[in-house]
Amino acid sequence: MNQPRSSGNDQTSADTVLVTGATGYIGSHTCIELLASGYDVIGVDNFDNSEAVVLDRIAELAGRPIAFAELDIRDTDALRKVVAEHQPAAVIHFAGLKAVGESVAYPDKYWSVNVGGTLSLLDAIADSAVTKFVFSSSCTVYGDPAEVPVNESTPVAPISPYGRTKLTAEEMIRDILSTRDCSGLLLRYFNPVGAHESGRIGEDPVGVPNNLMPFAMQVAVGRRDSLSIFGDDYDTPDGTCVRDYIHVVDLADGHVAALKALDATDTCEIVNLGTGTGSSVLDVVNAAGEAVGTPIAHQVVGRRDGDAAIVFADTTKAEAMLGWKAERTMADMCRDHWAWQSQNPNGYE
């Protein structure tokens, strides 16, 4: 275990956190917030969907580096060596595959990484010093919810292989942690967008973006001609779908709050991480245009299969259990996403 180190905030001792998927979009922002809160980080990633240069940017922004090992989380022996060397007290498990459409085409890959990889990780930390486990789950497990806002008791009904792997991983984690001296939080994120306010790190999708904000920002920067809005005939105020967009730095802060909350519980709980506010596709397109300074070119096309009309979170449990609430506005999300996209028009190069 690392020696406790004083820090400039309420974190009194620096525990080491193992962060899987550390160089990915949410992982990289969380590493920075963990370092700022006095934790030490050992990150792992196989760079399947991220770049090594992210490690330099984390060090630049945080003022100190994370320790890092390049590995595939399905390599249990490699993970076990990392755990033995760094003796983490907690794990935040981001590593995984997240593209809904790809999961339909390659379900075997998704079950292997998202479920097999999670089992490998749980195996690697068995009999270790890890007493806190945080998992990146997704609002996708709710499918098309009958009622909003969505709380943690809303029935789950994932409609893609991706969603089913997330739900299965949740159940597996809960079963296995129940046999160990290890508490857990299964965090169901809504729609993360934005970037570190410096614009030095951000989301860098491979190929054509599946998600709304990255696509809109690639239009703004000239990489794409026009955004297709998937349907304006939904039963919503302006006819376009409504989602709960959350700034990635608020989400990262939610993970720091989660680690602290895990000190006070010995259970494994599900918590939604969203803002509690719904924004329509047109709201996002308009806010993005404001941030960029010119409108985002767009046209309305037909609905995309599988899209729910309205999804947003009930944040009551997150506020009560984590003492955490998202603070950043849609304008902040668009400003910071644009800072990233405009400074890095082609992503990490």
Ligand code: NAD
């Ligand atoms: P990301 O793709 O940017 O990050 C995931 C990281 O995991 C990448 O750096 C990738 O290289 C790494 N990785 C993938 N397979 C690996 C393997 N076998 N071994 C080691 N590393 C591996 O995605 P993100 O947006 O940062 O998402 C992080 C987590 O949050 C994922 O589990 C995702 O399912 C979940 N999540 C994301 C969203 C979202 O919209 N971004 C929403 C809900 C949940």
Ligand code: WQD
């Ligand atoms: C948002 C809205 C689209 C692109 C996804 C995953 C979910 C979770 C969060 C990981 C929808 C519309 C989009 C475009 C559009 N991720 N849209 N034109 O589908 O709410 O959730 O990310 O766990 O699992 O499914 O996010 O950004 O794809 O779409 O009109 O080019 O924008 O129809 O209404 P979604 P999204």
